[in-house]
Amino acid sequence: MAEAEPLVAPQIEEYERRIADLRAANEGLRDAIAQIAAFQRLSNVISTTLEHEKIVGLLLDLTSEIVEYRRCVLLLYDAASNVFRADIGRNTDPAWLEDIRSEEEEGILAWVLAKGTPAILPNLRGEGGGSLLVPLSVGGQGVGVLYLATAYGGSDYVAQHFEMLSLLANQAAAAILNARLMKSAEAFGQFLHNCLDSMQDGVFVLSGGDRLSVLNRQARSMLGLPDAVREGASLSEALPETLVQQLEPQIVDTVVGGQPTVRECEIPVGGRSLPLLVTLTSLHNPEGRRDGFIGVLRDLTQTRELAQLRELDEVKNEFVSNVSHELRTPLTSIKAYTETLLDSVGADDVETRREFLSIINEECDRLTRLIGDLLSLSRIQRGKLEFHMAEHDLLALARRVMDACAVDAPRHRLTLSAPDSLPPMRFDADKMSQVFYNLVGNAIKYSPAGGKVEVEIVPREDGIEVVVADEGIGLAPHDLEKVFDKFYRVNSTSTATIGGTGLGLSITRFIVEAHGGRIWAESELGKGSRFRFVLPLAGARAGGR
Ligand code: ADP
Secondary structure, eight states: OOOOOOOOHHHHHHHHHHHHHHHHHHHHHHHHHHHHHHHHHHHHHHHHOOOHHHHHHHHHHHHHHHSOEEEEEEEEEETTTTEEEEEEEESOOHHHHHHHHHHHHTTHHHHHHHHOSOEEEEOTTSOSSEEEEEEEEETTEEEEEEEEEESOOGGGOOHHHHHHHHHHHHHHHHHHHHHHHHHHHHHHHHHHHHHHHHOSSEEEEEETTTEEEEEOHHHHHHTTOOTTOOTTOBHHHHSOHHHHHHHHHHHHHHHHHOSOEEEEEEEEETTEEEEEEEEEEEEEOTTSOEEEEEEEEEEOHHHHHHHHHHHHHHHHHHHHHHHHHHHHHHHHHHHHHHHHHHHTSOTTOHHHHHHHHHHHHHHHHHHHHHHHHHHHHHHHHHTOOOOOOEEEOHHHHHHHHHHHHHHTOTTEEEEEEOOSOOOOEEEOHHHHHHHHHHHHHHHHHTOTTOEEEEEEEEEETTEEEEEEEEOSSOOOHHHHTTTTSTTOOOOSTTTTTOOOOSOHHHHHHHHHHHTTOEEEEEEOTTSOEEEEEEEOSSOOOOSOO
């Protein structure tokens, strides 16, 4: 092996220079790797952080790794008011910020932002070095300017610094915009939430595979739902079972038909029945495909109560007018016959006097019966209707009432069929007369064309049945159910001219039931009616309810 020639001094110097260069390049490389790692960190933050403070904090930290600064501040640009507002900074002081404000007024910040590349200004406060202004913008949208006070002069900056800072600033701008978007999306979401919670109606939305995605406060309180019911629950987990059952056909109609559907339902909530008007509307996703539905629940309690009050008011007015009419008719007749008796019928015309006096007498009986009904109603309502039970002859009572009624019904044929004798019965005779007067009176009154009025008394196993049948105007099925209700009068052309108060049958039912009996009616419109009641043989169990 040949012996190596010893190095001469110039060669050694050359090698040493090269080694130093390599070392410097190595350090530069290490710095570059450190900066790339720093960017990596910011990129991670951009993709994971939506907090403005964190983003800006990191921007300032990373900037200090690229350029040493004495103080710095991020000036955010508000496009709506065209002003820059100082945001987060390091080592800021009011005087420095005031200097920046005057630069803003001169349009320097806007100029840097519009230019889109960093700019160097001489330091305003005679500290030496210069100010470095780095614009933050993304996709042409100006976000702000990062303002740094550094110790360097203009020539100390290398192009590499500017490039790094611009890159960093743009990343931060994107992150700040994202955070802003997120914040405004959150604020809008909260706003919608508040709107829904402020609504009078209950609202629920089912979407994304029939999962509850909205349930407003009103729906929760209306349906008495526990706090455990949360978004994400299925319909049957979220809403009361009775409501879900009633809504199922409506949901099918809405989802299949695609049209809004409205339905009234009634569900038990907190020990009472809640009337609801439910509107379902199908929900579409942005691609136009159906994706669940929106339910709106309206509590009908108040609407119904109001309607009932209005109806009650109408019934009251009608009742007052009916009673006034019923009082005036016999009174007019009494007055007319009395005047004629006084003025025109001679003392010796005994027959006419007797006829007129008996008419007056009948009208007085009519008045007495009407007032009796009114008194009975008021006593029933106060729970004060008393019964004086004793043994009486029902057959004799029926005959008496029919004879009295016959006087008033020349066009009717009144018949009574009954066995020769009936088992002994106990009842309140006055009240039972009231029952017969009401039923026979109605049979006559509601057969304006006349006809047969038959009273039949039939002993049955469980008591005595009384049937009052007529050939009159009859009753439609829906009226048949209601004629025993207080104040109820059939409203039709055939009843329009027939007077009454709507009290008779309700009092009649009360009296029969108070005697332990029951009453019902059978009828067909235009074909007459049969009112039937059964009294128990013992006739016991009487007394006010
Ligand atoms: P009203 O004083 O109006 O006769 P009621 O309580 O006795 O009051 O009867 C209630 C309603 O029932 C009447 O207004 C009438 O429309 C109907 N009604 C009662 N009895 C008969 C009958 N025999 N035939 C047809 N309708 C009747």
